[in-house]
Amino acid sequence: MGNVVAMILAGGQGARLGVLTERIAKPAVPFGGKYRLIDFTLSNCVNSGIYRVGVLTQYRPHVLAKHIGIGRPWDLDRKDGGVEILPPYVGRNESDWYKGTANAVYQNLEFLEENDAELVLVLSGDHVYAMNYNDLIDYHLLKGADGTIACMEVPLEEASRFGIIITDVEGRIVDFEEKPLRPRSNLASLGIYVFNYEFLKKVLIEAENDPNSSHDFGKDVIPKILKENKGSLYAYRFDGYWRDVGTLRSYWEANLELVLPVPSFNLYDPNWRFFTHSEEMPPAYVAPEAKTSISLVSEGAEVYGEVFNSVIFQGVRIGRGTVVKNSVIMTRTEIGENSHLENVIVAENVKIGNNVRMGVGEDAENRLDPKIYTGLLTVVGMNSTIPDDVIIGKNCVIGVGVKPKDFKTKKLESGDYVLSGEEW
Amino acid sequence: MRVLGLILAGGKSDRLWPLTKVRASAAVPVFGKYRAIDFTLSNMVNSGIRKVGILTQYNPRSLMDHLGAGKEWDLDRKSGGLFILQPYVGPNREVWYRGTADAIFQNMTILRRGEEDHVLIGSGDHIYKMIYRDMFNYHLRKRADITLLVKELDETYNLSEYGIVQLDRDMRVVEIEEKPIRPKGNIAFLGVYFLNKELLKELLYATAPQGRYDLLLDIVIPNLDRLKVYAYRFDGYWRNVKKGIREYYRINMDILKKEVRDELFYKNGKVYTKLKDLPPPKFTSTAVVENSLIADGSIIAGTVRSSVVFRNVRIKVGAIVENSIIMENTVVEEGAVLRNVIVDKNCIVREGRVVEGNGELPVFEKRAVL
Numbered sequence A: 001m002g003n004v005v006a007m008i009l010a011g012g013q014g015a016r017l018g019v020l021t022e023r024i025a026k027p028a029v030p031f032g033g034k035y036r037l038i039d040f041t042l043s044n045c046v047n048s049g050i051y052r053v054g055v056l057t058q059y060r061p062h063v064l065a066k067h068i069g070i071g072r073p074w075d076l077d078r079k080d081g082g083v084e085i086l087p088p089y090v091g092r093n094e095s096d097w098y099k100g101t102a103n104a105v106y107q108n109l110e111f112l113e114e115n116d117a118e119l120v121l122v123l124s125g126d127h128v129y130a131m132n133y134n135d136l137i138d139y140h141l142l143k144g145a146d147g148t149i150a151c152m153e154v155p156l157e158e159a160s161r162f163g164i165i166i167t168d169v170e171g172r173i174v175d176f177e178e179k180p181l182r183p184r185s186n187l188a189s190l191g192i193y194v195f196n197y198e199f200l201k202k203v204l205i206e207a208e209n210d211p212n213s214s215h216d217f218g219k220d221v222i223p224k225i226l227k228e229n230k231g232s233l234y235a236y237r238f239d240g241y242w243r244d245v246g247t248l249r250s251y252w253e254a255n256l257e258l259v260l261p262v263p264s265f266n267l268y269d270p271n272w273r274f275f276t277h278s279e280e281m282p283p284a285y286v287a288p289e290a291k292t293s294i295s296l297v298s299e300g301a302e303v304y305g306e307v308f309n310s311v312i313f314q315g316v317r318i319g320r321g322t323v324v325k326n327s328v329i330m331t332r333t334e335i336g337e338n339s340h341l342e343n344v345i346v347a348e349n350v351k352i353g354n355n356v357r358m359g360v361g362e363d364a365e366n367r368l369d370p371k372i373y374t375g376l377l378t379v380v381g382m383n384s385t386i387p388d389d390v391i392i393g394k395n396c397v398i399g400v401g402v403k404p405k406d407f408k409t410k411k412l413e414s415g416d417y418v419l420s421g422e423e424w
Numbered sequence B: 001m002r003v004l005g006l007i008l009a010g011g012k013s014d015r016l017w018p019l020t021k022v023r024a025s026a027a028v029p030v031f032g033k034y035r036a037i038d039f040t041l042s043n044m045v046n047s048g049i050r051k052v053g054i055l056t057q058y059n060p061r062s063l064m065d066h067l068g069a070g071k072e073w074d075l076d077r078k079s080g081g082l083f084i085l086q087p088y089v090g091p092n093r094e095v096w097y098r099g100t101a102d103a104i105f106q107n108m109t110i111l112r113r114g115e116e117d118h119v120l121i122g123s124g125d126h127i128y129k130m131i132y133r134d135m136f137n138y139h140l141r142k143r144a145d146i147t148l149l150v151k152e153l154d155e156t157y158n159l160s161e162y163g164i165v166q167l168d169r170d171m172r173v174v175e176i177e178e179k180p181i182r183p184k185g186n187i188a189f190l191g192v193y194f195l196n197k198e199l200l201k202e203l204l205y206a207t208a209p210q211g212r213y214d215l216l217l218d219i220v221i222p223n224l225d226r227l228k229v230y231a232y233r234f235d236g237y238w239r240n241v242k243k244g245i246r247e248y249y250r251i252n253m254d255i256l257k258k259e260v261r262d263e264l265f266y267k268n269g270k271v272y273t274k275l276k277d278l279p280p281p282k283f284t285s286t287a288v289v290e291n292s293l294i295a296d297g298s299i300i301a302g303t304v305r306s307s308v309v310f311r312n313v314r315i316k317v318g319a320i321v322e323n324s325i326i327m328e329n330t331v332v333e334e335g336a337v338l339r340n341v342i343v344d345k346n347c348i349v350r351e352g353r354v355v356e357g358n359g360e361l362p363v364f365e366k367r368a369v370l
Helices: A015-021 A038-047 A062-068 A101-106 A109-114 A133-143 A156-161 A197-209 A217-227 A248-257 B037-046 B061-067 B100-105 B108-112 B133-141 B197-210 B215-223 B245-254 B258-266
Strands: A004-009 A052-056 A082-086 A119-124 A127-129 A147-153 A163-167 A173-178 A187-196 A233-237 A242-244 A284-286 A291-293 A295-297 A306-308 A323-325 A340-342 A344-346 A378-380 B003-008 B051-055 B081-085 B118-123 B146-152 B163-167 B173-178 B187-196 B229-233 B288-290 B292-294 B303-305 B320-322 B337-339 B354-356
Touching: A004 A038, A004 A101, A004 A109, A004 A133, A015 A248, A015 A378, A038 A052, A038 A062, A038 A119, A038 A127, A062 A082, A101 A109, A101 A119, A101 A197, A101 A217, A109 A197, A119 A133, A119 A197, A127 A187, A133 A147, A133 A187, A133 A233, A147 A217, A163 A233, A173 A217, A173 A233, A187 A197, A187 A217, A197 A217, A217 A233, A242 A248, A248 A344, A291 A295, A291 B288, A295 A306, A340 A344, B003 B037, B003 B100, B003 B108, B037 B051, B037 B061, B037 B118, B061 B081, B100 B108, B100 B197, B100 B215, B108 B197, B118 B197, B133 B146, B133 B187, B133 B229, B146 B163, B173 B215, B173 B229, B187 B197, B187 B215, B187 B229, B197 B215, B288 B292, B292 B303
Parallel strands: A004 A052, A004 A119, A052 A082, A147 A233, A291 A306, A306 A323, A323 A340, A344 A378, B003 B051, B003 B118, B051 B081, B146 B229, B288 B303, B303 B320, B320 B337, B337 B354
Antiparallel strands: A119 A187, A127 A242, A147 A187, A163 A173, A163 A187, A284 B292, B118 B187, B146 B187, B163 B173, B163 B187
């Protein structure tokens, strides 16, 4: 096997996650009690023995860069190789923001050269899955392909959300359509590619010189290779767990799946561990009067109330008499006493007062952005404070950094929102 | 001020048997994820000490494994950092450490080299949280030769197991009685010494070659008249795990009290330990957990009350664990009942097995199958 270099695309904003990605890139979104989304891809790399990794960042990279650091938690602090953060930079043009996924890799061809790449894995930093990339690479080499795309069968009604692949009997891709209105198959691209380096270099340079290109693998580069019959692309079928937690609903569901007795995604598999930059916190404490079931309760959490069917992140405090149900509560959030939270996603460092009720009442369409804030979920952005005695309905949004004075009323009807009075 | 930290971690401690059958007392697991030495080591790091020597002797494997290169304490340094000081065979000598002073004397090189002016000597089996800086300032202000950390012990301690000090009104130590049968007071020495490095060297050269090997008995106590030995008072939570199984158990149960957790975990800096990156603890639909500490990687499907559950433990459906300490990787199978017991790492408690420590505290050693 040749020298494999992984390029993780981690620049995405993840706009459909609303306030969760207002301050951080989607790959930095917390998941599963102590992880961030990028941990899964990084861990898959090291578990697959790939120790040369570039992380392509663009949108709000600070949290992501801090999280990855020199790659110590993943054993990616290497003398040779290791992990490198690759932000856009000013090149010959005044600004070379990444114009698309393909352009991001194109702008870092030098990094691939330096690492003597023979095979390039192009990965997304915001998917939740466990995959041994060696199986993909073995298949790629066996087929003698120029490029191989990992794909998975999805329900036909969901197929139009994905890049759809049509193959011949040998598994060779004959057609690729990005998010087609009328999908001709249910084989969806997972956005996980392996390319022979020389081939990739050639097609990326061509795409760069093409004024009509959108510089995106799915939208442009892959269809073009197929249309012009530039090389052989194969489809590798993956049948494990894979999620693009791109919407609040899917994010919430994927988190709550983890609490099931036999979850489809196993964080506890000793043979495929997920590493993260964990904070140093003591074990979780559950008080005498507390009730905790069907939940993950992370380190540093102290539970004095009731937690049911929820994912509680590190350092979360849940006060006496407070009930947290069907919810995701992120790191260091503090909830006072006698509050009730149901179907909510609360981001990091939020303070929720006493006697607060959230996620209650009738359903109503969200007035800020009904496309994003749906699914009967109420979402609270990071660093916000919700004062005592506030009642908040379903499909509500509390923005990032909201202060008590931003609440003009003690009762928010379903679908309402409160944003911070301060501009950032 | 540049301070060298030395941690005495060589102890065998028969009183913690069988927990110390496979490890030094400093490496005894506490509070779900820590080892005893994490507290003194974190205190030193949190106080700005950047060079720490660990004096080991008895069964150091688990201690060495835990400490590694000192990465978790930010002691993996180009200069300074962590030094493991083990007994060794030299050209002219082959001797185990014969006492605390001898251990340091045999490692005179660490005192000779380096720019440190002072030495803080602590013990690897004490559980407390403290930033030492005020003690250093006190030492300088008093123009002391040696400053000892002391604490007024209440009735929950057996005073005759400690070094009891007598102080004058200026806090100068006038007398120390090691483990007195009839203690004359309740101020105990906590095993922490702070002194000038050059002075320590002198004292060691003056005593160790004459066959006197104990830091307290042979160096401090005989010199109380000649040297200015002062006491610095510590008022926080302080316990010594080495004092016996019952004391070890009690310390672990103390952490279920909010004020003890707040003090040990959240005040005066963090407690650092070797991280394992395990997933968060999981509570299934049948889990009942009350007043307990549950560490990472554990899956609780049974009942856990007033207990400390370490990392990667499985408590299966119908199992009941009460007033117990369950260490890493132990599996308590369906319907098993444990009350008032200590179960070491990697044990299996078989289905339906009932063990109740009535009045005593059964301890099951590593890899036991109950």
